[in-house]
Ligand SMILES: Nc1ncnc2c1ncn2[C@@H]1O[C@H](COP(=O)(O)OP(=O)(O)O)[C@@H](O)[C@H]1O
């Protein structure tokens with residue numbers, strides 16, 4: 226495990242800087258309504274093809290940062306570069322997975338999954354075929370004609386994931402995607418996410434408030450501290466490759482990392 | 496309903512009232528109440544008369560026209576209020592006032608403005624129906640989950656597509672408003688014609704009253720009640736479907 230204090234910018238960092246960053250966050254601050262300092266001068270970059278988690282207690286600005294990267298919110302100060310280009314709004318190279326799924330209740334699973342493609346002007350036959358493919362990919366084959374209210378929370382989020390995958394964006398922005406699903410489903414989901422990373426060549430930005438989840442799925446964990454939202458630490462968990470989920474949950478490095486993070490976070494929680 | 500331990504069929508209380516009516520009518524106590532049997536006989540007369548057909552035609556035309564305008568204006572107004580806070584601040588008080596105001600009192604004003612004819616009845620239907628449609632649409636638009644709108648933005652939806660999503664997401668509330676508007680519109684079309692009184696059912700009522708055709712008068716009342724109740728029943732069926740849809744939303 227390697228740890229760096231991001232606040233100490235002059236010190237030699239022990240986490241390597243991304244060599245091929247796809248997203249660069251430069252000096253981003255966000256103030257809500259002139260009073261709430263949700264983010265304070267965030268500098269951060271995200272390596273292409275990696276899964277980076279934003280971790281921190283609730284209210285520390287994780288959602289705000291992710292939505293600024295998505296182009297859904299304007300920063301008060303600073304800028305975001307995606308593939309070297311300044312972000313001014315949402316774009317096809319980024320796809321968002323919502324905490325509350327944000328599915329259209331009047332549309333079937335298939336239509337929901339094809340929504341992004343439809344907005345991009347992809348023809349009907351092609352978009353439905355692609356949507357079908359990704360519905361299968363997230364494990365929902367056979368549910369194409371169902372409606373969201375006929376599905377469990379976990380299945381609904383799979384639809385949200387299929388919709389984001391279908392547009393073939395380079396970056397997947399996921400805001401606590403598993404927080405509204407039950408614990409068993411959540412574990413299965415995390416394992417699926419790891420498998421998905423291996424087949425899909427994408428960069429993931431993953432917001433979570435679960436330490437275990439972050440350590441389990443991430444290449445890198447960016448820890449945020451609240452009021453104002455700042456980066457407190459960056460951690461690269463050194464989990465051995467190819468370890469099975471069951472082995473992992475008993476792995477020494479995994480447990481140490483979780484413990485380490487918990488120690489540094491607990492002062493904000495108490 | 497049960498009586499002395501016997502289950503009585505649904506309509507039996509109605510039969511009691513009908514018998515009572517028949518007895519009072521036979522006693523010839525009140526000129527106003529002919530026996531029920533006479534009313535039933537008059538029913539055939541009324542139904543086959545050409546003035547009844549004409550009255551129904553005018554009623555249908557005024558109702559459909561007034562409701563159609565109320566739908567367009569009400570939904571547009573609801574969207575405006577739901578989406579633009581300034582418009583909401585300016586309009587909300589007035590819409591609420593009109594919603595609970597005794598609109599019948601305004602019909603004489605409409606008569607001055609629109610004359611003694613169908614236009615006044617159309618305006619009355621419109622005024623009865625439009626406010627509840629506007630308010631329910633407003634509520635629907637304001638209750639849309641913000642993340643659905645963010646979702647559409649993040650996938651690059653055009654303005655038109657975003658509007659479509661807003662419309663669909665608010666549809667259960669809009670349809671609930673439409674249902675209430677339809678029922679209020681029935682009141683509007685009857686009250687409007689009664690007050691204008693020279694066209695449609697209003698003209699028929701005055702005709703029967705002035706000629707002391709009380710059996711015909713009551714026959715027409717029965718007909719209107721039956722029509723209005725049947726209509727409300729149809730609308731209620733339609734509401735059940737909306738409720739299913741709204742329940743399926745979350
Ligand atoms: N639209 C908003 N208006 C005002 N304050 C907001 C808004 N959204 C978030 N905040 C505030 O900004 C801070 C960070 O919020 P958020 O990014 O949602 O945190 P997190 O996702 O880490 O829980 C919180 O204090 C929250 O109350």
Ligand SMILES: [Mg+2]
Pocket residue numbers: 287288289401
């Ligand atoms: Mg959040």
